[in-house]
Amino acid sequence: MGGMKTHADLSRLTGRAPLLALAGALALACATSGRPPAEAAAPTAPTEVASPAPTPAAPPPAFEPPRSPPLRPLRPEPPGVKVLARAELSAVGDVLMHGAVKDAAADHRTPSDPDGFSWLWAPVADLLGASDLTFANLETPVAPRAGHGTKSFVFNAPPTVPVALRRAGVKLVSVANNHAFDQGRKGFEETLAEVAAAGLLEVGAGEEGREAGPRFVEVNGLRLAFLGYAQFFNQDGNACPAATKGGPPCLRASVLDPDRAVEDVRRAAAAADAVVVSLHWGEEYQKSPREEDVLLAHRLAEAGALLVLGHHPHVLQPIELYPCSDGRLALIAYSLGNFISNQSRNYESGVTPDPVAAPRDGALLRVEIVRRDYGRGVTRVELGAAGFLPLWTENDTADPERRLRGTRPAIQVVSLDRALAAVRSRLSELPDPVPPEEAKEYIRLRRREELYQRRVSAIAEVLGEDLELKAPPPPERGEERAAEAAP
DSSP states (O other): OTTOOOHHHHHHHHSOHHHHHHHHHHHHHHHHTTSOSTTSOOOOOOOOOOOOOOOOOOOOOOOOOOOOOOOOOOOOOOOOOEEEEEEEEEEEEEEOOOHHHHHHHHTTOBTTBTTOHHHHTGGGHHHHTTSSEEEEEEOSOOOTTTOOOOBTTBOOOOTHHHHHHHHHTOOEEEOOSTTTTTTHHHHHHHHHHHHHHTTOEEESEEETTOTTOOEEEEETTEEEEEEEEESOOSSOOOSOOOOOTTOOOOEEEOBOOHHHHHHHHHHHHHHSSEEEEEEEOSOTTOSSOOHHHHHHHHHHHHHTEEEEEEESSSSEEEEEEEEOTTSOEEEEEEEEBEEEOSTTTTOOTTTSOGGGGGGGEEEEEEEEEEEEEEETTEEEEEEEEEEEEEEEEEEOTTOHHHHHHTOOOOEEEEEHHHHHHHHHHHHHHSOSSOOGGGHHHHHHHHHHHHHHHHHHHHHHHHHOGGGBOOOOOOOHHHHHHHHHHOO
16 A cells, blocks of 8 residues: 555565574574573562642632623603693684674673673684683774764774673783774774773783783783784874873884894793784785795794784684794794675575685684693793684675664674584474475575585685684583574
């Protein structure tokens, strides 16, 4: 196998194997011949040679757990966010005392309502009074003594108007609007006195240099600051007359200056939990705010205004939830439209174009202002729940049956949700098929149902469906009054 040779291989090659064996034996004999055989050493038992002891292995090192940073106890999770204080504010738009509105009030006088003005908004009085504070824009002087007459676009109202508003739940009104001086300076000063006598708070007028406010109001543990401004006035009268020594201070209505308004808000925010700003601004009958109004509203919000209440366009404009840079949300109602007026009196549902009805659309805005405790020492006053209830001004000026009766128009504010529910309840009472003698009433009710549905949709389209609220059923007495008073 390869280069390795076996013993057999070598024998064949040499033929000398026996001689080699003999020589090996002789050599062995010579090696042992020096000792006699008897004296030869006896064979010894084999001895076991101990193997060298193995070197013992080093013991394993003692176990040491891995070192870790000192234990820190977990901070307990803060409890759920708590509401420490809550105030609900409501707001409506323009209270316009057109001649026909005052006539409608006079036609519904009662012993408990001698001038009838409470009747004008009786169907929604419980809604106005449900909040902690309700705001309205009083767009008329109240000057029974200083007044010098009324005409188109020149208003005046008796003292029972602010009284009726207060009875319905309105607590604060703006007097800074373009009709503030319709009855001159004396009429303006008398208005302020009559508003105070009715138990109403006002905003938008004050001593020179502090016309806008702020007016501070404590509501459920929250300190609210109200500011009010008007874009312009229809009549002169805001200039202060020459000072009389020892006389009362001159009172003025607040004129809107954007930069000054922003600074007013900033100062008020430092002294109050929340700031509410009333603005009589914008363009009449436009459903969208002007660009400059949007920019100003955002500046006011960034300065600290939590709520901006716009009025003057006489139609509704959008509600914006504006995210401020500090993380708060501000609510801006660019126009709350009319609360009550005689505008669009000739609108005929299904015949007149729908946009004509817009001055009779209204809304009751509801906003919560809350102080929240977020835990770990963090609290903040911010916007809570917000929404609106759709309103409508009933006005039967165009109703041919009213003309046949020879009565004056009936004008009244209603909740569209309630009005729609009442109509549907009445429809459910009519038989199917409708007998001929009931057909006229059935058609009238179906047309009212269609009108109310259209107005609800039109209002939600402007203000935003996400903020639409549903009015609760009226109190029992309210239902009876609404049924009797419905035009």
